[in-house]
Amino acid sequence: MPHSSFPLSFETALGIPHPNRPMHIENAAKSFWKDGYHVIENAFDPELMDRLHAHISHHFSENLVSVQTDEFTRASKCETLPWFPQRDSQISDFDAVDSDTFLSKLTSAILGADWNNLCSMVMFSPKGTQGQAWHQDCPPETPDRFNLKRLIYTRDIVPEVGGELLLVPGTHRNQELPAGEPDVTFPGQIELRPKKGTLVLLHGHTWHRVLPVVGGHRVSTNYRAAPATIEADVTDICVYRNMRYQFSTQSVVQQR
Ligand SMILES: O=C(O)CCC(=O)C(=O)O
Ligand SMILES: [Fe+2]
Numbered sequence: 001m002p003h004s005s006f007p008l009s010f011e012t013a014l015g016i017p018h019p020n021r022p023m024h025i026e027n028a029a030k031s032f033w034k035d036g037y038h039v040i041e042n043a044f045d046p047e048l049m050d051r052l053h054a055h056i057s058h059h060f061s062e063n064l065v066s067v068q069t070d071e072f073t074r075a076s077k078c079e080t081l082p083w084f085p086q087r088d089s090q091i092s093d094f095d096a097v098d099s100d101t102f103l104s105k106l107t108s109a110i111l112g113a114d115w116n117n118l119c120s121m122v123m124f125s126p127k128g129t130q131g132q133a134w135h136q137d138c139p140p141e142t143p144d145r146f147n148l149k150r151l152i153y154t155r156d157i158v159p160e161v162g163g164e165l166l167l168v169p170g171t172h173r174n175q176e177l178p179a180g181e182p183d184v185t186f187p188g189q190i191e192l193r194p195k196k197g198t199l200v201l202l203h204g205h206t207w208h209r210v211l212p213v214v215g216g217h218r219v220s221t222n223y224r225a226a227p228a229t230i231e232a233d234v235t236d237i238c239v240y241r242n243m244r245y246q247f248s249t250q251s252v253v254q255q256r
Contacts, residue, residue: 025102029109036172036206039192044097044152044200045112049091053154056219059083060124069250079114079129080210083122097152097223105201107225113123114228118147125218131163131210133182136239140205143174147204147234150223151195163218165192165200166212172203179256180241183209194220206237 032038060081063212085094087099097103099119107115125131137147168189186207194200202208210218226234237246237253244254 016072017127019253021209025106025109028106031245032110032201035169035170036203037167039194040199040201041195042197043103044090044100044197045174046197048093048096049152049154049196053219054091055085055091056122056124056221057091059085059089059122062219071088079125080132081126083124085122087121093236094221097221100255103150103223106201107148107150111225112222115148116226116228116230116232118224118232119224120223122219122221125163125210127161127213127216129213129229131212132208132219134166134177134184135202135242136177136207137235139237139244140172140174142175143205144227145234146172146226147229147230148225148227149200149202150225151194151202152221152223153196153198154219155220156195156222157193159193160214161216161218162212162214164198165194165208165210166190167192167202167206167212169206170252172206174205174238176208176239177207177239177241182241186239236256 013142028038044239060083063081063083085091086098091178097120137149140146143197150164157165166189168186170188191211192200224235226232236248237244239256242256243252244256245251
């Protein structure tokens with residue numbers, strides 16, 4: 001069932017006036033730690049989303065090349081193209097999300113005051129690609145070693161396009177994704193269809209998956225973050241149901 005949450009707008013980098021909402025920040029952080037994710041609709045201004053989406057469309061119209069090996073795509077069933085606009089381009093519009101005070105306060109409420117900002121990553125999935133198989137972004141053995149995904153969506157995720165985000169609430173609590181077939185239905189899994197301007201906070205140990213992209217392309221942008229003590233390459237090894245894969249060496253480090 002698509003998730004629907006209490007719409008919560010907040011002050012954006014565009015300067016739309018808004019009262020500070022410490023109660024909402026506290027409740028959102030509590031909900032995140034209970035379920036391993038939290039959704040806030042209407043988190044970002046539609047005009048900002050349009051500007052970011054135009055940059056993303058322009059970039060990928062000129063750069064449709066996969067950086068992953070075929071072995072990875074075959075074994076992980078993951079087909080998505082990354083772009084790091086804040087690192088690799090001169091475009092300053094992406095900084096607006098980083099300078100949003102509500103997002104910073106919310107991140108501090110979840111991670112503690114000294115969290116690391118790991119620079120944003122756009123993920124682009126062309127029509128006809130498989131999405132992403134069930135995975136955890138990093139190994140769950142050490143509960144405190146995790147990444148925080150702060151995902152924003154510059155276009156609605158709709159069934160006609162595909163790319164719905166599936167996740168299993170509560171699985172961020174030190175549970176390894178069980179080995180097996182990549183595409184299964186888990187008891188308790190939920191389906192999110194984030195809209196333009198929605199923020200999805202997702203714990204890196206929470207089991208999650210992206211459904212195939214069937215019509216048009218799909219875009220999400222992850223303003224990556226992690227607790228202060230955690231190394232920047234925390235997501236180098238990803239846990240899939242059939243393997244653990246290391247991105248830096250482009251190799252399968254464990255068959256499962
Ligand atoms: O694009 C999404 O909705 C989630 C992608 C994902 O699995 C991730 O960022 O780790
Ligand atoms: Fe992921």
